[in-house]
C-alpha cells in the first residue's frame with residue numbers, strides 16, 4: 001500500500017529539508033512525498049527540486065506558477081498523488097506544527113476508518129502551551145462551538161489540517177466540487193466527509209506553533225474564515241446525514 005504525504009509550501013525553505021528527511025526516515029514502508037510549491041520567493045521550490053534529485057524517486061514536486069491558496073494546493077496535490085497510485089494520502093503543514101511521528105500511528109489505525117483526523121480538541125489533544133488563554137479560547141470556540149452549531153458538524157476539530165485519507169474517501173467526496181481555498185478549506189472538507197458518511201477517527205495530537213518563520217494568522221484571516229462558514233452552509237445546507245465519528249481512546253502508555 002502506497003502512502004503519499006502531500007505538503008503545500010509557501011516560503012518554507014528553513015523547514016523543508018528537515019520535515020522531508022524526518023518523514024522519509026519513518027518506519028513506514030512505501031511512503032513518498034509530494035511537495036506543492038507556489039513559486040515561493042525564498043528558494044523553497046529550488047530546494048524541493050534538489051531534495052527530489054537526492055532521494056529520487058521518493059519525493060516529487062508540483063510547481064504552481066503563483067501563490068494560489070492552501071485549498072487548491074491540496075486539491076492539485078491529492079489529484080496528482082492519486083494519479084500516481086497513492087492508496088493513502090496524508091495532508092500536513094511543512095512547519096512542524098504537525099509532528100511526523102503521528103503518521104505511523106494514523107496508518108496503524110486507518111484500516112477501520114476512511115479518514116483519521118489529527119485533532120486538538122479531543123481528550124489528549126493539546127495546543128501549544130505558549131498560547132494565551134484568549135487565543136486558546138477563541139480557537140476552541142471557533143472549532144468546537146461556532147462551526148459545529150452553524151454546520152451541524154460532529155467532528156471536534158473542524159479546522160484540523162493534519163489528516164490521513166483513504167484514497168476511496170477522497171473519491172467519494174469528489175474533489176471537483178470543493179470551492180473553499182483559505183483556512184475554511186479544512187471546514188468544507190470536514191463537512192463533505194460527514195455528508196459522505198465517512199468513518200472518521202479523531203486522534204488526539206499535540207499541535208506545536210510553527211518552529212521557524214512568521215505566523216500569517218491575523219484578524220482579517222479570522223474574520224474571513226468566520227464568514228465563509230456561512231457560505232458553506234448556504235451552499236450545502238446544514239448537515240443531515242452524519243458520519244460515524246470515533247474518538248481515539250488514549251491508552252495509559254500514550255501521551
Ligand SMILES: Nc1nc2c(ncn2[C@@H]2O[C@H](COP(=O)(O)OP(=O)(O)OP(=O)(O)O)[C@@H](O)[C@H]2O)c(=O)[nH]1
Pocket residue numbers: 007008009010011012036037038067068069070073092093094095097209210214215216217
Ligand atoms: N502551496 C501553497 N502552500 C501554502 C499556501 N499558504 C500556506 N501554505 C502552506 O500551508 C501550510 C500551512 O500554512 P501556515 O502558514 O503554516 O498556516 P498556519 O499554521 O495557520 O499559520 P502559521 O504557522 O502561524 O504561519 C504551510 O506548509 C505553508 O507553507 C499557498 O497559498 N500555497
Ligand SMILES: [Mg+2]
Pocket residue numbers: 093095097210
Ligand atoms: Mg503553521
